[in-house]
Amino acid sequence: MNAVGAIRRLMGFLGFDEEVEDEPVEEAGERRTPVLRLHAARQMEIVVLQPRSFDDARTAAEYLKGRRPIVVNLREADREVAQRIVDFLCGVDYALDGHLQRVAEDIFLFTPSHVVISAERSRSFTDSPTFPVS
Numbered sequence: 001m002n003a004v005g006a007i008r009r010l011m012g013f014l015g016f017d018e019e020v021e022d023e024p025v026e027e028a029g030e031r032r033t034p035v036l037r038l039h040a041a042r043q044m045e046i047v048v049l050q051p052r053s054f055d056d057a058r059t060a061a062e063y064l065k066g067r068r069p070i071v072v073n074l075r076e077a078d079r080e081v082a083q084r085i086v087d088f089l090c091g092v093d094y095a096l097d098g099h100l101q102r103v104a105e106d107i108f109l110f111t112p113s114h115v116v117i118s119a120e121r122s123r124s125f126t127d128s129p130t131f132p133v134s
Contacts, residue, residue: 044115046070052077057085060110061092069111071103082106 047063047070049056063070072089074082089110093100097113111117 044069048073050074050076051085052081054081054084054088057088060085060089064089064092064096064098064110064112067112067114069109069115072108072110074106074108077106 045068047068049060049063049070050073051057051060060070060072072085074085077085086108089108090100092098093110099111099113099115099117101109101111101117101119103109109117
C-alpha cells in the first residue's frame with residue numbers, strides 16, 4: 001500500500017470525509033500530487049424511536065451497530081416488553097463498547113463508543129436497580 005492509500009484509510013477510520021482533487025501540473029514531467037480536503041465538522045444525527053414490541057428492538061440495534069446514537073422512548077410500550085427491550089439494547093450497547101444514560105423514567109439514550117455522554121449527576125434515574133413500574 002502506498003502512502004496516499006494509507007492516509008486515506010487513516011482519515012476514513014478517524015471519520016473524516018475526504019475529497020481528492022488533482023493540482024494542475026505546472027511544468028511538464030512533474031508528478032501530480034493529490035490534495036485532500038478534510039471536513040472536520042461532521043453532522044451528528046440522533047435517532048428517536050418509540051418501540052412498542054420486542055421486534056422493534058432489532059431496528060434500534062441496527063442503528064447502534066451503524067454507530068448512530070439512539071433515544072428510546074418506552075412510554076407507550078407494555079412494562080414487560082419495555083424491560084426486555086432495555087435489557088436487549090443494554091447487551092447490544094455493551095458489546096459495542098457503547099454508553100447508556102437514562103434520560104427520564106421511560107426514556108433512554110444509547111450511544112456507540114465514539115459518542116461520550118456527559119451528564120450532571122443530581123437525582124438520577126440510574127440509581128434504581130430495576131426498571132420503574134408505574
